[in-house]
Amino acid sequence: MRKIVIAGNWKMYKNQAESLKFVQEFKSEIEDTAEEREIILCAPFTSLTVMSKNLHGSRVKLGAQNVHWELEGAYTGEISGEMLTEIGVDYVVIGHSERRQYFGETDETVNLRLKAAQKYKLKPILCVGETKEQRDAGETENIIINQLKKGLLEIDQSNLIIAYEPIWAIGTGDTCKSTEANRVIGVIRQQLDNKDISIQYGGSVKPGNIDEIMAQPEIDGALVGGASLEAANFARIVKYQ
Numbered sequence: 001m002r003k004i005v006i007a008g009n010w011k012m013y014k015n016q017a018e019s020l021k022f023v024q025e026f027k028s029e030i031e032d033t034a035e036e037r038e039i040i041l042c043a044p045f046t047s048l049t050v051m052s053k054n055l056h057g058s059r060v061k062l063g064a065q066n067v068h069w070e071l072e073g074a075y076t077g078e079i080s081g082e083m084l085t086e087i088g089v090d091y092v093v094i095g096h097s098e099r100r101q102y103f104g105e106t107d108e109t110v111n112l113r114l115k116a117a118q119k120y121k122l123k124p125i126l127c128v129g130e131t132k133e134q135r136d137a138g139e140t141e142n143i144i145i146n147q148l149k150k151g152l153l154e155i156d157q158s159n160l161i162i163a164y165e166p167i168w169a170i171g172t173g174d175t176c177k178s179t180e181a182n183r184v185i186g187v188i189r190q191q192l193d194n195k196d197i198s199i200q201y202g203g204s205v206k207p208g209n210i211d212e213i214m215a216q217p218e219i220d221g222a223l224v225g226g227a228s229l230e231a232a233n234f235a236r237i238v239k240y241q
């Protein structure tokens, strides 16, 4: 059974106080959300501990935005899976296009991080997607199939979420047409051994377009950036109709 998963990716936004304020407001906003929807907040590392305490007993799960492949070691600036699970983190975003673009993330390091996430019992959200140039050159499918092939090498497909995030649609307001997102997500599903993996769409998801996006048969959820930073907005997205 494919599960509906709506995740907010806060990127490098919100200090502890701002995160706590969001959580307090958001928890009451989403009380009446349909039971079967998984709701996740992927916050900066510095907010995770206080959020974990304040989300305890609620249905909102916590995610991080990166994880290293070693348990510990001389890896300045990195974080281990065990450090995240210790404080109550259940999910982790891996291979986001911003990490690939600005921090040298490759399909090979994505693969190592995915393996580590699963080893330390974190559920990874693997991001894939093409640039505008690649799309215009007709390379969308090839790029994504290649990202999946290399990223998912020897990965257990029973503990995994995938997010299709066309890079040209991220933070631009230029949402991918829902039918096109549905088509590409169908292509992604064809590549997978486990057809029950939840596949999200991400890229300028907003309260105004979530209903249409979620009406598409292949789309199992959303990975939301900017519109997840405000509690009422993100609550509306989580409560899509």
Ligand code: 13P
Pocket: 009, 096, 165, 169, 170, 171, 172, 173, 202, 203, 204, 205, 223, 224, 225, 226, 227
């Ligand atoms: P926006 O929703 O701000 O376009 O960001 C999407 C994203 O990158 C989520 O990971």
